[in-house]
Amino acid sequence: MKISVRGEYALRALLVLGLNYDRDVVRIQTISEQQNIPKRFLEQILTDLKSLGVVESRRGVAGGYRLARPPEFVTLAAVIRHIEGPLAPVSCVSERFYEKCSCPDESKCAIRSVMKEVREAIVKILENVTVAQMCERVKLLQGEHTNPLDYVI
Amino acid sequence: MKISVRGEYALRALLVLGLNYDRDVVRIQTISEQQNIPKRFLEQILTDLKSLGVVESRRGVAGGYRLARPPEFVTLAAVIRHIEGPLAPVSCVSERFYEKCSCPDESKCAIRSVMKEVREAIVKILENVTVAQMCERVKLLQGEHTNPLDYVI
DNA sequence: CTATACTCTACTAAGTCAATAGAGATTTGT
DNA sequence: ACAAATCTCTATTGACTTAGTAGAGTATAG
Numbered sequence: 521m522k523i524s525v526r527g528e529y530a531l532r533a534l535l536v537l538g539l540n541y542d543r544d545v546v547r548i549q550t551i552s553e554q555q556n557i558p559k560r561f562l563e564q565i566l567t568d569l570k571s572l573g574v575v576e577s578r579r580g581v582a583g584g585y586r587l588a589r590p591p592e593f594v595t596l597a598a599v600i601r602h603i604e605g606p607l608a609p610v611s612c613v614s615e616r617f618y619e620k621c622s623c624p625d626e627s628k629c630a631i632r633s634v635m636k637e638v639r640e641a642i643v644k645i646l647e648n649v650t651v652a653q654m655c656e657r658v659k660l661l662q663g664e665h666t667n668p669l670d671y672v673i
Numbered sequence: 674m675k676i677s678v679r680g681e682y683a684l685r686a687l688l689v690l691g692l693n694y695d696r697d698v699v700r701i702q703t704i705s706e707q708q709n710i711p712k713r714f715l716e717q718i719l720t721d722l723k724s725l726g727v728v729e730s731r732r733g734v735a736g737g738y739r740l741a742r743p744p745e746f747v748t749l750a751a752v753i754r755h756i757e758g759p760l761a762p763v764s765c766v767s768e769r770f771y772e773k774c775s776c777p778d779e780s781k782c783a784i785r786s787v788m789k790e791v792r793e794a795i796v797k798i799l800e801n802v803t804v805a806q807m808c809e810r811v812k813l814l815q816g817e818h819t820n821p822l823d824y825v826i
Numbered sequence: 827c828t829a830t831a832c833t834c835t836a837c838t839a840a841g842t843c844a845a846t847a848g849a850g851a852t853t854t855g856t
Numbered sequence: 857a858c859a860a861a862t863c864t865c866t867a868t869t870g871a872c873t874t875a876g877t878a879g880a881g882t883a884t885a886g
């Protein structure tokens with residue numbers, strides 16, 4: 521049931537960008553160092569998040585990344601779905617990545633009915649947690665005194 | 674966030690065994706045909722479930738598999754954990770498969786705190802659903818009239 | 827015009843997944 | 857004792873995914 525390292529890195533990067541939303545763009549290098557993420561790998565991930573439309577970039581000397589919309593409008597569900605695929609434990613209960621499974625009769629499948637509940641539980645949380653809320657949690661977890669650029673996520 | 678085909682097959686097999694708990698052992702072949710699971714693959718999975726202690730087997734002509742304990746005492750959580758590993762989306766919030774993650778400070782990690790909630794939600798469901806309850810659901814989903822051996826899961 | 831930073835495409839080593847294969851061990855019925 | 861059915865153990869394989877790495881190219885500030 522695990523998400524990949526790639527997905528986790530994406531969330532960590534978005535959190536950094538969320539904490540710097542009202543500031544300037546943030547360089548890949550900076551995120552990479554702050555979060556212990558291999559730089560070239562992070563590059564790919566950010567390009568991917570750009571294709572999703574949640575981040576935007578500026579090239580050149582003063583370049584970097586920033587959120588493309590306010591952190592309130594970036595849900596974890598959207599990000600994880602884009603990077604990882606279905607939130608559901610089995611594809612036959614996924615709304616957006618539905619695939620027929622090999623069981624004899626899906627409509628009477630008991631496993632399916634349990635997995636549907638699991639899916640609902642996961643979705644309910646991840647659809648309702650935004651990058652903005654994650655930023656709030658960061659502030660609660662480490663107090664308000666720190667300089668935003670030093671936030672340890 | 675998906676579980677593997679292997680895990681799904683394991684659950685389907687256990688459900689068949691649950692429905693036949695008070696009867697004789699069930700042959701691999703029978704489960705395989707009823708559930709569209711490749712026989713040699715299912716063999717491996719059942720051996721694996723045996724090592725977990727939830728099923729037992731009899732060899733030879735009248736051989737087959739059965740549940741090693743009443744279906745009320747086999748939770749989906751235990752099965753999935755054994756086949757798949759952690760139920761948690763990230764290992765740093767897993768109770769039984771804990772692994773340190775690469776983020777700068779785990780205790781102050783906002784992602785971790787969200788993933789903890791996700792884990793709790795998943796565990797809450799899967800720890801409380803047993804094979805017995807799955808069997809109940811099967812009966813509800815397809816009515817009581819059918820011959821147990823014909824149950825379509 | 828140059829240093830800095832993002833971008834695009836390709837590659838790869840290691841690991842996992844979903845089987846498949848073959849030979850062996852056990853049990854029941856005759 | 858023997859045959860047939862069934863589980864068991866160990867190995868292998870092909871396809872795919874993951875987590876990076878690499879190199880050449882493009883845009884921008886100063």
